[in-house]
Amino acid sequence: MPHNAAARSNLALRTMERYNQNSGSTVPLINATHRQGNEMQGRENGMASPQLKDLYELFAERAAAAAGSTPTLEQRRESINLLGQRFESLDGTRTEAVNADGVPAEWVSAQGADNGTVLYLHGGGYVIGSVISHRGMAANLSRSSGCRVLTVDYRLAPEHKHPAQVEDAQTAYRWMLKHGADPSTTIVAGDSAGGGLTVATLLSARDAGDPLPAAGVCISPWVDMEGMGESMNTKAGVDPTVSKAGLLDMAAHFLGDGDRRDPLAAPLYADLAGLPPLLIIVGTAEVLLDDAVRLHEKAETASVSSRLKIWEDMVHIWPWFAPFLPEGQQAMKQMGDFIKEQICAASFWKESVAIKHTTSGIGQRTRR
Numbered sequence: 215m216p217h218n219a220a221a222r223s224n225l226a227l228r229t230m231e232r233y234n235q236n237s238g239s240t241v242p243l244i245n246a247t248h249r250q251g252n253e254m255q256g257r258e259n260g261m262a263s264p265q266l267k268d269l270y271e272l273f274a275e276r277a278a279a280a281a282g283s284t285p286t287l288e289q290r291r292e293s294i295n296l297l298g299q300r301f302e303s304l305d306g307t308r309t310e311a312v313n314a315d316g317v318p319a320e321w322v323s324a325q326g327a328d329n330g331t332v333l334y335l336h337g338g339g340y341v342i343g344s345v346i347s348h349r350g351m352a353a354n355l356s357r358s359s360g361c362r363v364l365t366v367d368y369r370l371a372p373e374h375k376h377p378a379q380v381e382d383a384q385t386a387y388r389w390m391l392k393h394g395a396d397p398s399t400t401i402v403a404g405d406s407a408g409g410g411l412t413v414a415t416l417l418s419a420r421d422a423g424d425p426l427p428a429a430g431v432c433i434s435p436w437v438d439m440e441g442m443g444e445s446m447n448t449k450a451g452v453d454p455t456v457s458k459a460g461l462l463d464m465a466a467h468f469l470g471d472g473d474r475r476d477p478l479a480a481p482l483y484a485d486l487a488g489l490p491p492l493l494i495i496v497g498t499a500e501v502l503l504d505d506a507v508r509l510h511e512k513a514e515t516a517s518v519s520s521r522l523k524i525w526e527d528m529v530h531i532w533p534w535f536a537p538f539l540p541e542g543q544q545a546m547k548q549m550g551d552f553i554k555e556q557i558c559a560a561s562f563w564k565e566s567v568a569i570k571h572t573t574s575g576i577g578q579r580t581r582r
Contacts, residue, residue, distance in 0.1 A: 333427070339407050461502075
């Protein structure tokens with residue numbers, strides 16, 4: 215991977231060009247309609263980066279060229295892996311493949327990453343994606359958070375339908391705890407389908423009585439298998455990578471004849487009470503915008519601490535492009551800062567409780 219920023223940007227754009235030729239994306243690009251409010255994330259000087267503009271132009275130019283192309287599932291899986299490798303920057307990081315009680319996974323650790331651990335669940339509609347496609351994402355998150363990141367290679371649909379993915383994530387989380395991870399310094403995070411799986415993993419831990427992690431981070435989460443959000447239609451002409459039809463097709467692979475409102479498949483319909491704090495980030499150029507907004511509202515209704523950050527003009531899982539996209543780097547910093555804050559808060563609470571118990575014990579012994 216070139217270290218020069220301009221060279222890396224050019225390589226990334228050429229990669230996107232090749233990818234779009236094979237992706238079958240046919241969504242046209244128009245100007246975004248912006249959601250206003252305190253949740254909106256601004257940009258320095260109010261201007262998009264040249265790299266973001268290039269990315270938009272490339273998506274638009276290749277949409278028509280890709281019309282009529284229908285890649286196979288294996289081609290789509292290979293394409294996302296290749297794309298992830300082209301965008302990754304692994305300088306100063308170490309990777310280690312592990313077997314998490316039967317679930318393939320990979321540690322990605324930046325130099326000096328000792329703040330805690332992150333369980334990372336990749337996106338891809340439960341149908342594509344892997345530790346390979348998201349190795350760069352994990353590396354960037356490790357750098358920004360100062361944590362070791364365990365990326366889970368959970369089973370994919372349609373070969374393995376729900377709840378296989380939730381089971382694998384839960385197994386990996388328990389494996390981390392068994393091998394020394396402190397839940398008070400552990401975060402669960404994921405993008406797109408992995409964002410929904412993040413919430414499902416937290417729900418599974420809560421319902422099983424497992425120790426809950428310090429927080430969850432959801433990037434452009436997919437939490438509604440029926441595509442009922444208004445943005446599925448209002449953002450259809452804006453989102454250059456995801457469509458309602460594509461999501462419903464992936465949901466069919468993922469669930470088969472299963473319930474589209476199963477809380478572990480569609481956490482929008484889950485009782486979120488008792489979950490740890492959440493950070494939810496999403497762009498205005500996403501059909502999944504309302505999935506993120508509704509998840510945030512659902513969390514607040516359940517008295518879960520939730521922060522919703524809406525990024526103007528950002529495309530689906532834009533932090534994935536962080537090695538060449540300034541807005542992706544800024545989002546990575548936002549996530550890293552949140553993770554550090556939550557780990558610090560959880561650790562402080564744990565220490566306070568321990569001191570209180572110790573003091574109480576001393577007092578009891580003294581009274582005797």
